[in-house]
Amino acid sequence: xxxxxxxxxxxxxxxxxxxxxxxxxxxxxxxxxxxxxxxxxxxxxxxxxxxxxxxxxxxxxxxxxxxxxxxxxxxxxxxxxxxxxxxxxxxxxxxxxxxxxxxxxxxxxxxxxxxxxxxxxxxxxxxxxxxxxxxxxxxxxxxxxxxxxxxxxxxxxxxxxxxxxxxxxxxxxxxxxxxxxxxxxxxxxxxxxxxxxxxxxxxxxxxxxxxxxxxxxxxxxxxxxxxxxxxxxxxxxxxxxxxxxxxxxxxxxxxxxxxxxxxxxxxxxxxxxxxxxxxxxxxxxxxxxxxxxxxxxxxxxxxxxxxxxxxxxxxxxxxxxxxxxxxxxxxxxxxxxxxxxxxxxxxxxxxxxxxxxxxxxxxxxxxxxxxxxxxxxxxxxxxxxxxxxxxxxxxxxxxxxxxxxxxxxxxxxxxxxxxxxxxxxxxxxxxxxxxxxxxxxxxxxxxxxxxxxxxxxxxxx
Numbered sequence: 001x002x003x004x005x006x007x008x009x010x011x012x013x014x015x016x017x018x019x020x021x022x023x024x025x026x027x028x029x030x031x032x033x034x035x036x037x038x039x040x041x042x043x044x045x046x047x048x049x050x051x052x053x054x055x056x057x058x059x060x061x062x063x064x065x066x067x068x069x070x071x072x073x074x075x076x077x078x079x080x081x082x083x084x085x086x087x088x089x090x091x092x093x094x095x096x097x098x099x100x101x102x103x104x105x106x107x108x109x110x111x112x113x114x115x116x117x118x119x120x121x122x123x124x125x126x127x128x129x130x131x132x133x134x135x136x137x138x139x140x141x142x143x144x145x146x147x148x149x150x151x152x153x154x155x156x157x158x159x160x161x162x163x164x165x166x167x168x169x170x171x172x173x174x175x176x177x178x179x180x181x182x183x184x185x186x187x188x189x190x191x192x193x194x195x196x197x198x199x200x201x202x203x204x205x206x207x208x209x210x211x212x213x214x215x216x217x218x219x220x221x222x223x224x225x226x227x228x229x230x231x232x233x234x235x236x237x238x239x240x241x242x243x244x245x246x247x248x249x250x251x252x253x254x255x256x257x258x259x260x261x262x263x264x265x266x267x268x269x270x271x272x273x274x275x276x277x278x279x280x281x282x283x284x285x286x287x288x289x290x291x292x293x294x295x296x297x298x299x300x301x302x303x304x305x306x307x308x309x310x311x312x313x314x315x316x317x318x319x320x321x322x323x324x325x326x327x328x329x330x331x332x333x334x335x336x337x338x339x340x341x342x343x344x345x346x347x348x349x350x351x352x353x354x355x356x357x358x359x360x361x362x363x364x365x366x367x368x369x370x371x372x373x374x375x376x377x378x379x380x381x382x383x384x385x386x387x388x389x390x391x392x393x394x395x396x397x398x399x400x401x402x403x404x405x406x407x408x409x410x411x412x413x414x415x416x417x418x419x420x421x422x423x424x425x426x427x428x429x430x431x432x433x434x435x436x437x438x439x440x441x442x443x444x445x446x447x448x449x450x451x452x453x454x455x456x457x458x459x460x461x
Contacts, residue, residue: 047125053070075098081130085103105136106127308346313343313347314374342422356439357439361436382436383437
């Protein structure tokens with residue numbers, strides 16, 4: 001398997017080489033075309049002037065002698081009659097190979113590049129009035145050695161330029177591949193060590209860099225932070241859940257053993273054991289339900305919003321709670337309002353706050369409604385300042401307030417936070433140790449009370 005670094009290096013190098021070859025080929029082809037076209041134009045001009053100078057020559061001068069005066073230094077001139085016979089030819093010493101070239105009569109003008117003996121020539125044939133008014137074909141061929149030398153030099157220059165440009169490009173491609181792949185390799189190596197050692201390492205970042213690779217490294221480190229935090233929470237969750245389940249199971253097992261040994265002989269022990277087992281079974285059921293609700297919240301948070309008048313709703317919920325637990329709950333409607341929310345989840349939130357207040361306070365409970373807040377107030381033992389930020393963590397208990405005697409699991413406020421987020425509300429705790437605690441629920445996406453709406457309508461008029 002080819003590594004990413006080698007793929008980038010190979011791909012970039014091949015691309016650079018192809019670009020250089022294509023560019024140099026285009027430059028050479030364009031130069032060759034223009035030079036040879038210029039040579040062809042010059043040869044055509046020379047042939048035209050020669051045709052004008054030797055038309056209808058005198059009989060006293062032989063054709064070869066006449067043509068010798070117009071012979072190019074590296075070429076040939078000859079006159080071809082209509083029957084294909086050659087009437088006069090003159091060839092330079094450097095173009096002896098042209099002597100064997102077949103003569104062809106052409107009625108009109110023609111131009112072409114031909115090669116004889118490994119040398120390129122510009123060939124031009126033009127009609128000419130020859131002896132006695134006969135129309136013949138004047139063929140003139142000029143060597144392109146000068147152009148070939150120029151093109152050879154150009155080829156050498158382009159090859160050298162290609163080599164000079166490709167070599168640094170190859171080194172640059174190597175450096176570029178390293179720059180791109182090194183962070184990926186570091187990340188892979190870090191992840192491999194994490195898998196082998198079970199640690200949560202981070203990739204070293206460079207604050208001076210501001211590119212996608214730096215963002216990738218930062219994102220990876222943030223992901224590691226999140227994974228480490230989630231693992232820590234999961235580990236704590238499992239340990240606490242195991243502990244919470246272990247305690248009632250131990251109690252059930254102990255009383256079951258007592259029943260097994262002495263239950264038939266001692267009715268008082270029988271009643272005590274059955275009552276204890278029943279209480280612990282209820283605790284286990286409540287704990288299991290809360291754990292399942294928190295674990296499956298993505299499936300059960302089916303929000304069903306509807307228009308709700310908060311004042312009567314709060315009063316009804318408070319009355320139901322007061323009757324169930326025989327604890328007075330006073331409702332103070334400071335500023336009633338209406339909202340669009342899920343009544344079932346709002347009621348569950350209120351019951352969680354009221355249940356916490358009931359457990360940690362012996363005095364009457366109070367609910368204050370003031371747009372857009374709902375406050376559940378108790379005058380209990382309160383929570384120390386250093387613990388307030390942690391009360392929403394699962395299984396967290398303040399040492400003084402959340403003892404096993406209260407029957408809590410440390411899941412209520414964690415569940416309350418999840419419920420509040422589900423209905424787009426905000427929940428926070430204010431408390432003073434020894435004075436009491438206030439749970440504040442701030443609702444959002446609410447509609448104003450009829451009185452406020454009426455006031456707004458009058459202002460608009």
